[in-house]
Amino acid sequence: AQSVTQLDSQVPVFEEAPVELRCNYSSSVSVYLFWYVQYPNQGLQLLLKYLSGSTLVKGINGFEAEFNKSQTSFHLRKPSVHISDTAEYFCAVSRFTGNQFYFGTGTSLTVIP
Amino acid sequence: KAGVTQTPRYLIKTRGQQVTLSCSPISGHRSVSWYQQTPGQGLQFLFEYFSETQRNKGNFPGRFSGRQFSNSRSEMNVSTLELGDSALYLCASSQPGLRVTGELFFGEGSRLTVL
Numbered sequence: 001a002q003s004v005t006q007l008d009s010q011v012p013v014f015e016e017a018p019v020e021l022r023c024n025y026s027s028s029v030s031v032y033l034f035w036y037v038q039y040p041n042q043g044l045q046l047l048l049k050y051l052s053g054s055t056l057v058k059g060i061n062g063f064e065a066e067f068n069k070s071q072t073s074f075h076l077r078k079p080s081v082h083i084s085d086t087a088e089y090f091c092a093v094s095r096f097t098g099n100q101f102y103f104g105t106g107t108s109l110t111v112i113p
Numbered sequence: 114k115a116g117v118t119q120t121p122r123y124l125i126k127t128r129g130q131q132v133t134l135s136c137s138p139i140s141g142h143r144s145v146s147w148y149q150q151t152p153g154q155g156l157q158f159l160f161e162y163f164s165e166t167q168r169n170k171g172n173f174p175g176r177f178s179g180r181q182f183s184n185s186r187s188e189m190n191v192s193t194l195e196l197g198d199s200a201l202y203l204c205a206s207s208q209p210g211l212r213v214t215g216e217l218f219f220g221e222g223s224r225l226t227v228l
Contacts, residue, residue, distance in 0.1 A: 036219075043117070043203060043219030044156075090156065099144050099207060100169040101217060105155035 002027040002093050006104035013081055014112050021076040021107045023091030031093040033074040034101070035065055038088040047089070050074065061085070086111045115140065117220035119204050125226045131192040134223045138185050138206030144168075145187040146217065147179060150201040159202075162187055191225075199227045 007022040025031065032051050036044040048059025055067040065076045074091060091104040118137040126132050138145050146169075147159040158171035162181035179189040185206075191198055201224050205217035 041221070043221045044205075044217070045219070046216050049216065092156075099146060099161050099163070099217075100158055100171075101146070101156075102158070103148075103156035105153060 002029075002031060002095065002102045004091050004093055004102050004104035006089075006091055006107050008107050009105065010108045010110070012110045012112055015083055016080045018079050019077065019081050019085075019109065021089050021091075021109065023074045023076065023104060025072050025074065025091070025093045025102075027072075027093060027095075029095055031095055033065075033067060034092040034094070035059065035063070035074070035076050036090045036092060036103075038090065038106075040087070044090060047076070081109075081111045083111050083113060085109060117204055117206050117218050119202075119220035119223050121223060122221065123224050123226075125228060126194050127228050128194055128196060130194050131190060132194060132225060133188055133190045134202055134204075134225075136187045136189075136204030136206075136220060138187070138204075139218055142206035142208060142218070143185050144207045145181055145185065146205045146207070147187070147189050148203045148205065149173075150203055150222070151199075156203065159189065194227045196227050199225060201225075 005024045013019045034049045035047040038044045048057050050057045050067045058064045063078050088106045090106050092101045094101045120135045144163045146161040148156040150156045161169040165181045176192045181187045201222040203222045204220045
């Protein structure tokens with residue numbers, strides 16, 4: 001079985017400061033890793049994904065994440081946040097076959113002006 | 114391309130009633146998944162349909178059911194509604210194929226309130 005833990009439910013950060021949103025997963029099989037963002041009253045949108053290759057993955061809006069297999073982590077980072085980054089962020093995993101995704105409980109990022 | 118369309122966007126029901134939610138995937142997408150989103154629980158997988166067949170199912174009671182039509186549109190039904198069924202129900206579609214392509218495209222959701 002797969003599970004995803006997002007260690008911080010809420011992260012406040014000042015505008016232009018760096019941010020890291022933490023994600024750990026557990027799985028008995030190899031998985032793909034994803035970060036999705038949900039803006040208020042909207043569905044989820046893919047930020048970035050790790051399928052294979054380089055462990056440092058770059059996504060949209062200046063976000064990046066690093067896959068660490070030994071620590072089973074996939075933390076999301078941005079060097080300088082903007083007000084418009086205020087949203088809910090979800091980490092997710094999926095097995096290599098099938099289309100069933102397992103999501104974390106989400107981290108609410110609030111950027112303070 | 115039009116995105117994933119879910120209807121209705123908002124609805125209010127009372128305990129014991131049933132509800133049907135509809136999802137139209139992106140044109141060409143044959144896989145449709147449903148998720149329940151609640152505060153504190155995040156997104157929980159309900160089921161996935163591919164070519165009119167349920168391919169995966171999450172851990173929800175039999176009151177939750179779904180189907181997919183030949184045009185890939187999908188519906189989910191919840192019978193005998195309970196207060197705990199109040200949630201945002203999200204539909205997501207993806208490109209055809211058995212292997213994960215890496216992206217689910219989500220609709221804006223149907224927000225169900227059970228009184």
